Amino acid sequence: MKTKLSTLNAEYLPGQKQYWTGRDSNPNIENQYWHQEIKLLDINNLNNQSIIDIGIIGYACDEGVRRNLGRPGAAKGPRAVRDRLAKLPIHFNTKRVADFGDVSCVEQDLESCIEAFSIIISELIAQKIFPIAIGGGHDMAFGHFMGLRKALKNASKKSIGIINFDAHFDLRPIEKLSNSGTPFNQIIAELEKTGEKIDYFAIGIQQQSNTKRLFDIAKTHQIKYAINYECEPSVEKIKHLQEQLKPLISNTDYLYITIDLDGFSSAYAPGVSAPSPLGFNPFFVFKMLDFLLDTKKVISCDIAELNPKIDRDKNTAILAARLVDFITMKHHKIVM
Template sequence: MRELNNINTDYESAQRVCWTGRKSNPDIGNQYWYQKIELYDISDLKNKEKLDIAILGYVCDEGVRRNLGRVGSAQGPRVLRERLAKLPVHFDNKHVADVGDIICIDKDMESCQLAFSKVIGLLISKRIFPIAIGGGHDMAYGHFMGIRDAIKNRPKRKIGIINFDAHFDLRSIERKSNSGTPFNQIITELEKSNETVDYFIIGIQRQSNTKKLFEIAKEYQVDYAINFECESSNEEMKLLQQRLIPFIESNDYLYITIDLDGFSSAYAPGVSAPSSLGFTPYFVFKMLLFLFNSKKVISCDIAELNPIYDRDDLTANLAAKLVDFIVMNNTN
């Protein structure tokens, strides 16, 4: 991909070594992800048949390091693929490919974000649905900018961000951007061209965000649901969905980003900032199904899988099942 040639980053095409699993009788067809997945180099996209969904890795935890978090999420994309490979396949008529990794070098996170945005933009411009896997949540800035660039000439181009997260990630940049600044960066970048973006966070924990961050959220008219509102009961779910309906209706596209630290550490110990007060997988799966039913979801990512601190592959397995669920329920 020529657009990456002058950017200080590395790219690695999809690797078969990440996609292995239990052998099955070839006469009964593909039973597991490792048998179904297609492996691509992004430079070959022009010459291949139509893809429906592409998995792209963001191999970077420099933003987490700058944010004084537990580094290790750069290993997330590899381990997620290894767990996903072993899951059974329950989709038939979708072409799903692994298109490799954008890799941070020389601690140059900004170049990694730029390269990442170029690939996201390419995928969306080809009507391929991206599922990005990280990597620090700083990838959200590059991801959003890639979506924005891909749809800039479409008649409808208003993007709403829905973030499943314990944190606002709205910090102002003091010296360098990091995993705690991406949504502030998006908002301020759009302000330069008199644009706005709707941002809704699901799972905010008061103990994980300063009063200043709540003030920034109010200033930018950011909406959010506190973690105690994120219960799996039908009543709580319906209340939150009702709050989201105006948000969905006022946007042309939805970008969904999932920070694994929003889950309770009982389900996701392998993250940069674990917490016992997070939501459950069932809550997120139900909310994702509701959001996909809007037919407006244009792209998704899963951030901050940190295999170094995982336990019994709980977090990696959860992340893999999230990818599988997104693939099964994406109808765009």
């Protein structure tokens, strides 16, 4: 593993204690907070004796956002999430969670960073560790999916359904270089090489955040989606959307959930490159995650686009941390 990563023009830094600080609790009682419970590991030294259920990995890169003419700053997202997560109380006593550190972009070489990230995701899956990735630009979705695909290539069950909570399709064709708006089009291109089709459902799509061409691409590839106005926290709306998701869930072996924080209303997530007041609220997403995790098919998750430079009162970082905490608590170990 170390050799593979060292050949790429990307930087990898293992989990660091300095990013996990918080208040102390009585040493005579069991751990109370994330910063006390988290294990710090190096992906290069991972082996079959490293008994971990969930692995946090940071994608400290915003080169894809810069290429997409967005506002850079998401490279600092992983550290900001850890800062907020460290201080949360723990309610997952039976699960072993480790921080595997960050992969970072070097010399604007987005492609190498994505490849390094893909290798790490693949290794975590190979070791039966559930990845929760924190970013970082949404370009990491391409690396994440390819890492899953590589890890499952020899498995009897290998089909992956993608569920993306996002204001954007991120289906832009690559014109010059890949960026944070192209990951799912890149996945389509990779699948087409072997005659496969993408199983992709986008939740929270905003019409004014996507061109007609992107809607046409979605139609061509039979991509299902829910418009943001459909994403309300009412029981009726949630049940209707869950019914829409059932065919994808039934037709795939595993689910990869990716959450772009710009899909939330800017009232809850101001710290993103492209905020919008018309996004969904947290209660809707947490209800949907509960449903999806209960399928026992979710193989990995990521949370993208946190930009601490433009966050307000750390609200977006707090939301991202709460998402990681919720996924950790609700995660079901799946058989691969």
